[in-house]
Amino acid sequence: MLKKVALLALAVTFTACKKEKEEEKNAETAEREVSKPIEITEFGFNLNDYIVRRDTIKSGDSFGEILAKNNLDYGKVYQIAEAAKDTYDIVRGLRVGKPYTLLFSKDSTQTPQCFIYQPNKVDYVVINFADSIQTYKDKKxxxxxxxxxxxxxxxxxxxxxxxxxxxxxxxxxxxxxxxxxxxxxxxxxxxxxxxxxxxxxxxxxxxxxxxxxxxxxxxxxxxxxxxxxxxxxxxxxxxxxxxxxxxxxxRAFLKAPLEYSRISSRYNPRRFHPVQKRWKAHLGTDYAAPHGTPIKATANGTVTISGYTSGNGNYVKIRHNSTYETQYLHMSKRAARVGQYVKQGEVIGYVGSTGLATGPHVCYRFWKNGKQVDPYKQDLPSAExxxxxxxxxxxxxxxxxxxxxxxxxxxxxxxxxxxxxx
Known part of the structure; x- marks a missing residue:
């Protein structure tokens, strides 16, 4: 009887020791897991492996200056920029206000190893030069x-x-x-x-x-x-x-040659001219818009005139077919040449105030069978x-x-x- 009791006590003691050891082991494992840093992954990199610095492109910043300020010599910068050019021209592609991230090695040298540029919230460009130079685009x-x-x-x-x-x-x-x-x-x-x-x-x-x-x-x-x-x-x-x-x-024609803006003067056979100070027919529609606003071709066609006159300023005229022609006046800059075929919506110039103009706008003129008409009163054909x-x-x-x-x-x-x- 005494022998059985002794054996039972020994078994209980063994079980208790084993349980205690397991609890100690679990505690050690839990402690290691708690101390282990949470993995932070972004742009396909584990950021825990690097020193991370974030900033935005400032006015006057260049790719070379950014890397040079972070201890990379200009010779290496030139090599990186040239290698990256086929994928993304980082020298010309930087825009003020856009964010970038630099990844540095965690050793004592803290050498820059990767430059990540974000042209918008979704897309990003990775230039990895830790070993060989690799450039690629990706999306979040x-x-x-x-x-x-x-x-x-x-x-x-x-x-x-x-x-x-x-x-x-x-x-x-x-x-x-x-x-x-x-x-x-x-x-x-x-x-x-x-x-x-x-x-x-x-x-x-x-x-x-x-x-x-x-x-x-x-x-x-x-x-x-x-x-x-x-x-x-x-x-x-x-x-x-x-x-x-x-x-x-x-429709065969857009309603207007500009994105959302305002009409400052409509087609009017009898209007007092604000510059010449006399009553004169206004055979176009004026769209006021900020200087440099893109002007678009309202329909497919071939550019017949791209030039300058004292009255029209910089202007472009397009023949669309045997019936219709359009003209765009007072541009700051022309973006279409004579003989060029342009598609509906293609930019052909930019809003300005050249010629007889009191402010930045485009005067849009519309011809039907050789006669200037009000485009808003035309029953224009639909597309297919x-x-x-x-x-x-x-x-x-x-x-x-x-x-x-x-x-x-x-x-x-x-x-x-x-x-x-x-």
Whole structure:
């Protein structure tokens, strides 16, 4: 009996010792795990392995000076810049205000080993010169979130966008989508819009701008305009916007040669000239815009004149076909040459005040059959509709998007609904 008790006591003691040793071992492991630094990964590097310095490009900064100030000789800098040029011209590609990151070795020399430049929130350029020189471009992981919004215009499209706390880029994109069908220089109080669009986020938290506008509804002068983005060429990734009946929103001519701006003077057969101080026909439409604003060709065509006169200043004239011609006056600089074929939307010059002009603007003139006319009173032809073999697939694709657009409630309608319910 005594022998059994002794054996039992010995077993209990052994078990207790074993448990105590296991607990000590687990405690040691936990302590090591706690002391182990959390791995911080960015741009494909474990930043714990480097000394990290971040900054932004300042006025007067250059790639060479940045690296030279961080103990890299100019000969090595030149070698790095030349090797990187085929992938990214880092010498000419730096822009003031853009962030960069330098990775240094953790030894006593603290030698710079890698330069990372971010031209925008998503894209980055890595120039790794720790051993051999390697340059490549990459993107940060981006999460795309779909969002719905609506707005009512009281004074301008940009104000309506800001009132809904939307990215201003939304106004820019909407003006592009409807550039051929809605006159954004004549919007009226009460015009309104609905959109289904994408927002991009880095690491699920950092806003990185808008993505595609998948579908939109714009009501102008009580007339509805639907638009849906649809890919017509999967090989070349070609997409365009079409309405609810598969008709293109494009026209043979853009409504205006500038992005969203304002009309300072319209086509007028009898106008008092602000420079010559006399009554004189104004056979163009003046668009006031900041100096240097890009001027775009309103349709495909061939440049017939690119020159200067004392009245027109720097100007460009384009023949589009046997019927239509357009002219763009008072440019600060011309960007198209005689004989050049330009496409709709291509930049042909920049806003200035050369010639007889009181301020920066472009005078847009429009010819039909050799006679200057008001482009806003012309029934301009549409571009080609969607191809027949794609139409059925398109109509199927937009059906749920149109239902979603129709279900979005405008704020004013929502307020009326709440008031009536009360």
């Amino acid at each position: 992981p981006v999460t795309v979130v779909e969002r719905e919004a609506s707005g009512v215009i009281t004074s301008s499209l940009s104000e309506a966008i800001m009132n809904q706390e939307l990215d201003y880029q939304v106004a820019y994109e909407l003006s592009n989508i409807y550039a051929w069908t809605v006159d954004f220089f004549r919007l009226r109080r009460g015009d309104r819009f609905k959109i289904i669009f994408e927002e991009k986020y880095i690491d699920d938290t950092i806003y990185a701008g808008i993505g595609n506008i998948k579908a939109a509804y714009f009501e102008h002068n009580k007339k509805p305009f639907y638009s849906f983005k649809f890919q017509t060429d999967s090989v070349n990734k070609v997409s365009d916007y079409y309405d609810e009946k598969a008709n293109t929103l494009r 509709p969607i191809e027949k073999e794609l139409k059925e697939g398109y109509l199927t694709y937009i059906r749920p998007l149109k239902s979603r657009l129709d279900d979005i409630i405008f704020e004013e309608d929502q307020e009326e609904f709440v008031t009536s319910a009360e």
